[in-house]
Amino acid sequence: MxxxxxxxxxxxxxxxxxxxxxxxxxxxxxxxxxxxxxxxxxxxxxxxxxxxxxxxxxxxxxxxxxxxxxxxxxxxxxxxxxxxxxxxxGLDDTLHLYFLCAHPSLTPSSAVALTLRAVGGLTTRQIAQAYLVPEATMAQRISRAKRTVAGVRFDQPGDVGTVLRVLYLVFNEGYSGDVDLVAEAIRLTRQLAAAIDHPEVAGLLALMLLHHARRSSRTAPDGSLVPLAEQDRTRWDTAAIAEGVAILQTALSRDRLGQFQAQAAVAALHADAPTAEQTDWVQIVEWYDELVLLTDSPVVRLNRAVAVGEADGARAGLAVLATLDDTVPRYAAVAAYLHERDGDPATAARLYAEAAHKAPNAAERDHLTRQAARLNTGR
Missing domain, CATH: 1.10.150 (DNA polymerase; domain 1)
Known part of the structure; x- marks a missing residue:
């Protein structure tokens, strides 16, 4: 079978x-x-x-x-x-399912679970393993989602943006259990791209491919995180990068810029740099400026502060950082990095330790803890 x-x-x-x-x-x-x-x-x-x-x-x-x-x-x-x-x-029916599963009445977690079940064809057990929750818990979540959309009819156009946000949530869940959600998100987004001609769908597919191309270099053999600047670029998937860049260029040529195209442009600039030192940070700042206009996201503004610090010096990055809300996730980690770049290891070590305490997962916490220890020991 x-x-x-x-x-x-x-x-x-x-x-x-x-x-x-x-x-x-x-x-x-x-x-x-x-x-x-x-x-x-x-x-x-x-x-x-x-x-x-x-x-x-x-x-x-x-x-x-x-x-x-x-x-x-x-x-x-x-x-x-x-x-x-x-x-x-064929694809017309599947497209309707995408819109149904991304219905605004559903919570993000329910929309993701329903998409994986109805569009992805995964079993409840597989989805539960991917999210590290009991199968009974996931079954209840899916049942509630199905009841929520039970009376929804297909007489109104769906919201493409909502569908794309759900797919991006799937992509960012990564890998767990016997289901590779990164690969599944790419497969589903390819399917959507085949069903609907929309530059942001193409932008999301390009973004996924460009990020996925670096996957094998993101962790060391012991499972520890490897920062972008330290990754072995010879391990990047050049075929995925080439495909992602080509898809992005076609989408950008339509002059209907959206946030996923802009994010993919940032990823493409990273992928295009032979070394970390050769990264075109000036262009990356310009793309983050576009993203701020498109989303006004605190996370985008935080990432822009890093880019400014790389393009114009750590002091300039810290000046931008000072204008942002310090409760934004990973604020302390960015502050630590910029203070270290600015020649203040004591403040950087303190901030790395603070960031480790707030880290959302064990791998990130261990990485930040090592950074704090490195500075505290003067190595």
Whole structure:
């Protein structure tokens, strides 16, 4: 049984049922039943049209469940006047699922979980492992999300920006368990890019590829973090970089700049530099200026302070930093770095220790602790 094939077909099948009028939760249950049946029967009798087979079986399961449920008598008109199945469409149905799973009534964590389940075709167990939570907890989260969107119809255009934010959340979760969420986010964004012609979709895909290209160099063999300036650039994936840059250039040529294109432009400038010392920080500052206009994000402003410190000197970076809110995540880490660059190791060591205490994960905490120890011992 080809699990990858089933995963790739799942969103399209679910989309067909929902577009025919099935409630999302009931449609998802019917699709899961069809997948179980496929696992049972396909090895001995593979269908000529796998997607059509799944749609037919899932639709029949949905109608059977509707007839059998006395509490859902309101569906009798749908059941008694069963329509002739329309042609099975492809990416259009999947695109509708993207918008449904990124519905504004869902929390970000629920939207991500529902996207991975409905569009990604992952099992509840796989999603739970990726998020390091019990399977029962994830099942409840997905069930609540399905109930929330149960009555949503596809009569209004979806918000592409919301879909992209959900996909970027998936990408930033990284890797855990037996599901590589980075690779999954790239796969889903490629799928979305094939379904919709939008420069920000392309921008997000480019950003993911450019970041992913550096993945193997981000950690040492012992699992410790390796800062960008110290990474072995010969280990970067040049094919992914080339693809990301090409996608970005095409998107930028349309002159509809968005935040993901601007972020990808920053990543491309890092990827283009043969060494850390040759990074074009002046251009990076200019792109951060664009990002500030687009988002006014405190995190973007913090990253801009680092770029200014590299382009114009640590003192200039500290001056920018002084205008920002010191409660922004990683503020202390940036301050420590700039103070060290400015020749004040004592203040930098204190700030590295403070940043370590506030670090969001163990790897970052260990890295910052080592930086503080290095300065305290004068090494």
């Amino acid at each position: 080809d699990d990858a094939l089933l995963r790739s077909l799942t969103p399209g099948v679910l989309g067909v049922l929902v577009r025919r009028g099935a409630d999302f939760a009931a449609a998802e249950d019917a699709v899961q039943d069809a997948l179980v049946e496929a696992v049972r029967t396909w090895p001995a009798d593979p269908p000529r049209d796998p997607k059509g087979w799944l749609v037919a079986v899932a639709w029949r399961r949905f109608l059977d469940a509707t007839r059998a449920d006395a509490a859902r008598r309101r569906r009798e008109d749908l059941v008694d006047d069963e329509p002739a199945p329309p042609p099975v469409s």
